[in-house]
Amino acid sequence: MRSDPQPSCRRILHAVATLLAATLFVGTPAGAQSASTPAQAEEITVKIIAFNDLHGHLDPPQLAIRTQGPDGRSMRVPAGGAAYLADAIRTLKQHTPYHAVVSAGDLVGASPLLSALFLDEPTVLAANLFGLDFNAVGNHEFDRGAAELQRLQDGGCTQHISRPPCILDGHFQGARFGFLAANVFQRDGSTLFPAAGIKVFGPDARQVKIGFIGATLKGTPAIVTPAGVAGLRFGDEADAINAQIPQLRAQGVHAIVALIHQGGTTTGRQDADRQCLDLEGEIVPIIERLDPAIDVVVSGHTHRAYLCDYRRADGSNVLLTSAGQYGTLLTEIDLTVDTRNGTVVGRSARNVIVQSEPFTDADGAAVGLAASQPRFDKDPAVEALLQRTRIAAAPLAARLSGRLAAAITRRPADSGENSLGNLVADAHLAATHAADKGGAQIAFMNPGGLRADLIVPVGGGDVDYAQLFKAQPFGNHLVVLQLTGRQLKMLLEQQFAGRNRERPRVLLPSAGFTYRYDLSRPAGQRVSAMRLHGADIVPERTYRITVNNYLAAGGDGFGLLRGLAPVAEGMPDVDALDAYLRSHSPATPLAPPATDRIRRVH
Missing domain, CATH: 3.90.780.10 (5'-Nucleotidase, C-terminal domain)
Known part of the structure; x- marks a missing residue:
């Protein structure tokens, strides 16, 4: 089950070296008024807070994110950890009353002991505390099979695999967020989870509706054990996403965000190369085939971080993002919608380092806190959950x-x-x-x-x-x-x-x-x-x-x-x-x- 594209930590850090302080802005379309005009009151900006490939990393993963310091020199910043991630999400939410929190898959699976010992229930509970709205299932969500994944959504203690559930609390409430899977079909042709969801923002008189479509890589059966995907069919990603657009439009959505557990790699500076001319990987042919109605694609799977204003062969643009891996980054996306005509008039994105705790790396080098980067505290509710989980896991974990x-x-x-x-x-x-x-x-x-x-x-x-x-x-x-x-x-x-x-x-x-x-x-x-x-x-x-x-x-x-x-x-x-x-x-x-x-x- 069990193999993603997984470069060494050094290559990951090199790949994100200059990307993380970058802010990407997609300008106001021709004919639309800018945010500085009197029409400002008719525009609503919605903040979408995105991450991907958390993989149940509740404790800080001891990974460093490389960025540029105030003196222009390269520096490494310790990042990740669910308690810090929760506080970073809370901080970004404070910027606007209109926000959504989303994940592009592999929220669970391939998890460290603290989560895996309890069948990833602690990660789902932590995500509930984050205020996660939607998670597009990734390949690792299927590691224990569809029935166990459904239990994570619905809650309960029905046992589907050899290890018993609910040993942490004696009960499990399930996810208070929606799993999305537009291209994962059951034998009767229905999707395993809903294909899409809608979140509504703003006052009643001028509400903004944003649709979210979730999909995972169609090649999931090739990288998951057969038992994990028994009875399921994984369809083409672009076809499944495009098929949802008419229904979302019929429900009055003003913008559409695709959450897809598939991605690519980049080597260029994203603040300088907004067209992603160096973008490679399986995400490219998918994006080329997506309907231009898709405004943002939040991607994952490759564990790489990037921000791209990607121009497709047909001349249309789509904002493409990824937040790397293990909760070390959050992508802050702002979508501005003109409520008079329901059109998107502005899009911007930046990757925010979730700075956490100092550590010493494999070479014995210290990775310390950076005063030039935002600092986050441990969210008390998430830290209380983690401490309770650590105590339960200690007899085995500390052996x-x-x-x-x-x-x-x-x-x-x-x-x-x-x-x-x-x-x-x-x-x-x-x-x-x-x-x-x-x-x-x-x-x-x-x-x-x-x-x-x-x-x-x-x-x-x-x-x-x-x-x-x-x-x-x-x-x-x-x-x-x-x-x-x-x-x-x-x-x-x-x-x-x-x-x-x-x-x-x-x-x-x-x-x-x-x-x-x-x-x-x-x-x-x-x-x-x-x-x-x-x-x-x-x-x-x-x-x-x-x-x-x-x-x-x-x-x-x-x-x-x-x-x-x-x-x-x-x-x-x-x-x-x-x-x-x-x-x-x-x-x-x-x-x-x-x-x-x-x-x-x-």
């Missing part, structure tokens, strides 16, 4: 797992390997190599299943179970499969084929297995020199490999594994990592594994 000699990160080597992935693969192999567990010989970890680094102080330190869970939050379990050497090579070739062709997805191997690859060679001939403990892999010989159940179901484009009968099944993946660390003596801290198992030739 010591082991001691590391240094931080173990997802920072990729030239080959695509990273130390954390190699460590996890070693742990998975250790958990399944015994004969009664299938006698695994090799293990692989998918990089998208790694969501956080294991951070310890410079010189080494302890890691607890909560840290391990943050790194591997999906609740997958281990599966042992049997492949011939020829099939093993075909599996590794799939790292660079199909949906992985444009962005190779390198599987991270356990110790003892090595190979090389050459991307200059033709497809199907890129992998060579496969060896296990120094011996060549024999095409006709059978080998036993361990993967998580997401990969075993063909996830991340590794369709060769789909349908293979398991030789054995093992423990949850995070528990395997916990057992591996606990098996090492605290007197000899575990060092980061070397990234020398894969060699990239070209």
Whole structure:
């Protein structure tokens, strides 16, 4: 389940380096009066406060947002945390009586232990306290299946998966905001959740109605385990959004905002390049096909931050935004509507850093508070919820797992390997190599299943179970499969084929297995020199490999594994990592594994 486009933290920070203080303004259309004219009293400005990809990060995620300081030099600002996010939302709401709070998906799923241990109920309760109005479902909302997602909307304690609900409070009220899913269809053709919602602003005499349409990426079934999307069909995003426009217009809406869990990447300065000439990704063809009636697109999924006045091929413009990830940013969008004729006469947006708490990063560098950036307090109601949740989670979260000699990160080597992935693969192999567990010989970890680094102080330190869970939050379990050497090579070739062709997805191997690859060679001939403990892999010989159940179901484009009968099944993946660390003596801290198992030739 479990793999979004997930660049390393360093690449994320670089991508948002100059974007965050930018304010984007889309001018008044020709023929319309500006806000400085006497017609000002006939205009209403609605503030839309948007975020995306929170992923249940209730505590500050220890991520830094890079921006420009008052002296013009680059600086890093600590950001995120639900209590600070709530106060930032409250602060922005104070600017106007007319506001809406929206999310572009992955509000829950792939969550740290504090939320995941309680089936993400705490995140829904926190979002209720934010005053969230609408959440367009993302792919990770389906991690536990449609029935469990429906429970998060409706409330109640009906058990749909192995872990029981309502263990935090004994009851669960559900979301006081609406889930939207215009392109997620059930067997009878109806949508799983409403496709759209409307919020009304202003006095009765001159009300403004804004419609919100929600959609998720049509490729969700390819990145979620089959059980999570059983009985559902995911339709084309643009078609589903456009289909809602006539009905919204019939209900008298003056502006339409699309909330879509799909996105792109940018590298340019958004305050200088308002046409987003460098915008790439799956969001581009979707935007090109959206009806010009869409005024704003709030996007997500790629965990990148951007603000774009995007000009489409037909000459129309749409305001495109994303607030990055994990509640580190909020997008403040202002829509000004002329109530005399119901037209949008102004649009602007800026990304606001949700400054939170100082921390020390994986390299031992301090990330301190910035006086030049807005400061936010902890919202008392949200912090009380979090403290109650922390107390309930403490017996498991604070359990010591082991001691590391240094931080173990997802920072990729030239080959695509990273130390954390190699460590996890070693742990998975250790958990399944015994004969009664299938006698695994090799293990692989998918990089998208790694969501956080294991951070310890410079010189080494302890890691607890909560840290391990943050790194591997999906609740997958281990599966042992049997492949011939020829099939093993075909599996590794799939790292660079199909949906992985444009962005190779390198599987991270356990110790003892090595190979090389050459991307200059033709497809199907890129992998060579496969060896296990120094011996060549024999095409006709059978080998036993361990993967998580997401990969075993063909996830991340590794369709060769789909349908293979398991030789054995093992423990949850995070528990395997916990057992591996606990098996090492605290007197000899575990060092980061070397990234020398894969060699990239070209």
